[in-house]
Every structure is written in structure tokens, then in C-alpha cells.
Amino acid sequence: MSHAGVRVADAHNDLLLAVLHQRERGRADPFGDYWLPQLRSGGVDLQFLPIFTEDQHVGEGALRRALLLLEEARRIADLHAADVAVVENRADLEQALATGRIGLLLALEGSEPLGADLELLETFFRLGVRCMSMTWNRRTMMADGVGEAATGAGLTRLGLDAVAEMERLGIIVDVSHLSAAGVAHVSAVAERPFVATHSSCHALCGHPRNLSDEQMCQIAACGGVIGINAFGGFLADGEPALDDYVAHISHALGVAGERAVGLGPDFIDDLMHAIDPILGAGLVDPDCLPLVDGLRSPADLAPLVELLVAKLGPGTAARVAGDNWIEFVRGSLPSRRPYEVAENRAAGL
Numbered sequence: 001m002s003h004a005g006v007r008v009a010d011a012h013n014d015l016l017l018a019v020l021h022q023r024e025r026g027r028a029d030p031f032g033d034y035w036l037p038q039l040r041s042g043g044v045d046l047q048f049l050p051i052f053t054e055d056q057h058v059g060e061g062a063l064r065r066a067l068l069l070l071e072e073a074r075r076i077a078d079l080h081a082a083d084v085a086v087v088e089n090r091a092d093l094e095q096a097l098a099t100g101r102i103g104l105l106l107a108l109e110g111s112e113p114l115g116a117d118l119e120l121l122e123t124f125f126r127l128g129v130r131c132m133s134m135t136w137n138r139r140t141m142m143a144d145g146v147g148e149a150a151t152g153a154g155l156t157r158l159g160l161d162a163v164a165e166m167e168r169l170g171i172i173v174d175v176s177h178l179s180a181a182g183v184a185h186v187s188a189v190a191e192r193p194f195v196a197t198h199s200s201c202h203a204l205c206g207h208p209r210n211l212s213d214e215q216m217c218q219i220a221a222c223g224g225v226i227g228i229n230a231f232g233g234f235l236a237d238g239e240p241a242l243d244d245y246v247a248h249i250s251h252a253l254g255v256a257g258e259r260a261v262g263l264g265p266d267f268i269d270d271l272m273h274a275i276d277p278i279l280g281a282g283l284v285d286p287d288c289l290p291l292v293d294g295l296r297s298p299a300d301l302a303p304l305v306e307l308l309v310a311k312l313g314p315g316t317a318a319r320v321a322g323d324n325w326i327e328f329v330r331g332s333l334p335s336r337r338p339y340e341v342a343e344n345r346a347a348g349l
Contacts (some may be wrong), residue, residue, distance in 0.1 A: 005095075006305050007322035009046035010298065011227035011264040012176075012198035014109075014189030020072045031076045035298070042301035044102055046093075046326055048131060048264075049073055049187045049198060050109035051183075058112055058138070063120075066113035073106055088128050089331045097326070103327060107131035107174065107197070111112055111162065116141045117133035118161055121294050125169045129252075130333060131197070132166060133174035134159055135182070137209075146208045160252050167192045170334040175199075175219070176209075176227075176264070183215050195328065198208075198264030200234040201251045207234050211254045220260035225328045226252055227264020230295045242294040244302075246311055249320060258316050262325040263304075269296045 015035045022030035039047060057065040063136055067078050075131045087093045087103040096103035099204045114120045134140060134155070137147035142159035144151055163186060166173050169195075173194040175183045186194055202210035211219075211226065220225055232240035235248055245265075252261045267306070271289040294300055301321075308317035 006043070006309070006318045007045045007326060008043045008305060009048075009262060009300050009322040009325035010042075010044055010301065011048045011195070011225075011262060011325055012050060012229075012266045013047060013298065014050055014268070016069050016072055016076075017052055017054075021078065024044055025071070029079060032080055033111075036080060038084070038298040039102055041299035042297075043305065044141070044298055044301060045097060045322055046087075046103045046105065046329065048105045048107050049312075049335070050197075051106045051113070051129070052109045053112040053198070060116070062112035066108065066124075067127075070106065070129075071130075073104060077104065086128050087329070089332065090330055090335050093330055093333060094325075101279065105130050105131075107172075109133055109174075110136040110138070110145075110177070111140045111142045112136075114162075116158060118158065118165055121162065121165050121171065122169060125171060129171060130329075131172040131174055131195075133177055134162060135179075136177050144179045145177045145182075146179055149179040149181070149208060151179075152181055152280075153179065155180040155189075160185075160189060163189055164191075171334065172329075172332050175215075176229075177276055180215070181211070183211075183218070187215075187218040187222070190222060193219075193332070195224040195226070196221065196264075197227045197238070198229040198266045199226060200229045200231075200248045202253075203255075204248055204251055205233075205235055205237070210234055216252060216256045216260070220256035223328075224305055225260055225262045225324050226256060226326070227262045228252060230265035230292050231268065232291050235292065240292045240309065242292055245295060245304075246307065249308070250312070253316065253320070258319050259324055261320050262328075263301070263321065265295060265301075267295075267297050 019030045051066050051069045053062045084102045084104055085096045087105055095104055101260035111134045134142040137145040139148045142153045142162050144153045174197045175186055176196045176199045202212045230245050235244040239343045305321045
């Protein structure tokens, strides 16, 4: 727990990628050595863990890499069972919160591991995935990311089917990185709430990764949550400051309401230094840099909470810091484990 008992939830941290890279280079327990102390210092209660496909693994290598990253998450949970737990259903979440462990929610960032095989969504569900974005910035079989926005394309037929299947299974639909046409398409067809795990406000900074006020209203109207990203290039022109991040939170609150805004800082600086600056820089659009001083790692979330309490008041700060994401995840997670869901489906229940 962080400042004054405020719960903290972070909807996007690529730490799994860094942990796998470091273990491939011979580090025995990089999560325990570095990230766990950082998460504890920041008071994190719920952490989304994205499964990201790097450029060199796009294609047939994407599925293999995703499975390795998912196994890394399970290895972390086994090694540090007293501190973290993968949350697959509501009971898992409640138990983690009640016992002071950090809940880990597994999320696919981009549908590259699925290719055109929609059936793999159920496989990933059985493996614990509970959130997915259909794209990163690139094109997939399901949709175009913001890097392909000039096409003006929405979701493909496969993407439309994927939304329906994700809603059936209980996998959260994430529109961060999706093109504007794709976000509009999701909004038109979604029957359950969808989210943006790590996006900021286009009205304050015109980066294409940011959400318009209209898009934020669509997410809020369906009961979703927007996690505000802390990349400097998403926040302001020139040198970004912590106040710019708070300004994006405040703007989103004014547009979407206090129940629709949370944290999705995306600590890429942390990731770059953990892997190495050259490799890390290859994962980041230079336009996103520089990063915000005072918001570079999970440990910085504790002082951020104090700042939010001072700026927004304790009630709103608590919702933004963690309650909104925790309540959303609680309502989105299935009540039973995958095999129980499958058995009930087979029995016609």
C-alpha cells in the first residue's frame, strides 16, 4: 500500500520483457533483484504485465516469444509467491489484495502471436491472459495501429470477430496503439466496456498516440478506464515535467469523469536501462522522449500519489491512483477458472 492507504494500480509496465532479456544474459532473478523492490516502494497493488512482440519476432516467431514471456510471468509468481500472484479470476484478485500481494494481470500488447488463428484466444485465456490490444503501432491481421493510420482502416473481419470472442471469454479489449478509425470501430461494435491502458490527451499534446476528447468520452460512456501515459513526447512539446503528467490526468478527469481515469505510465526509461540503452532505444519512438523526471520507475508512484492527493483531493486521487483500475478489473474478470468455464459451456450452462 502507498501513501495514506491509497491503492495503486499500473495498467502498463513492460518489465516482463526486461526480465526475460536479463535472464537470457545470465541474471538469475532480475525481477527479485530490481523490480519487486521498485513495485513495493511505489506501493503497487495491481500491475498489468504486457506481452509485447519485438520487431525481430513478428511473424512465426511471435507465438514462441509470447509463450516464453508468459512462462516468465509464471516463474516470477512461483519464485515470489509471498509477494506477487497472477490474477485470473475475481477470487485471485481479492486474495491478492487481502494478503498484501501484488496482483499481476497478463495482457497481450498486439495480436501478432495469434496471427489469423482466432481459436488461440481461448488458448491464451487458459494461459491466464485477461487483456489484449489488437495492435501495437504496426498492422496486424486484426487492425491497423497508429503507425498505419493513413490507411483510414478500422478493424478487419477477423478483428471484429476477435472483439466478440474477447467479450465472450472475459478478455479486456484495449484500444491503446489502435488507429483512430479502429477505436471508432471498437466503440461502434463493443457490447462490454473497453479500455485504453496507456494513452494521454490529444487536446493537450497532438501526438497520434494520444486520445481525443471524443475517444475518451466513448471509453467513459461504456464504463471503461483510461490509463494516462507518462512518455514525455505524449505530454508536452520540449522538456516535460511532472506537472504536465498531472495536467493530462486533470484534463481526462474533466472530460471522462473521475471513475474513468487511472495510471498507465509505461516506464520505458526503467526498461531501457535494465536491458541496455541501445536495445531499449530500439523499442521507443524518439518522438516519445525525453521522459519525465520524477516519474521514471515504479518507485516514483508513491510520491506521485502524494502529489495527486494534494492536487486533486484524497477521494479523486484514490480513484485515479488505483481504485478505478481495481474496480474495473474486478468487474471484468471471470468468476471461475478457465477449465470451469469450459466445463460449464460444454454442459450448456
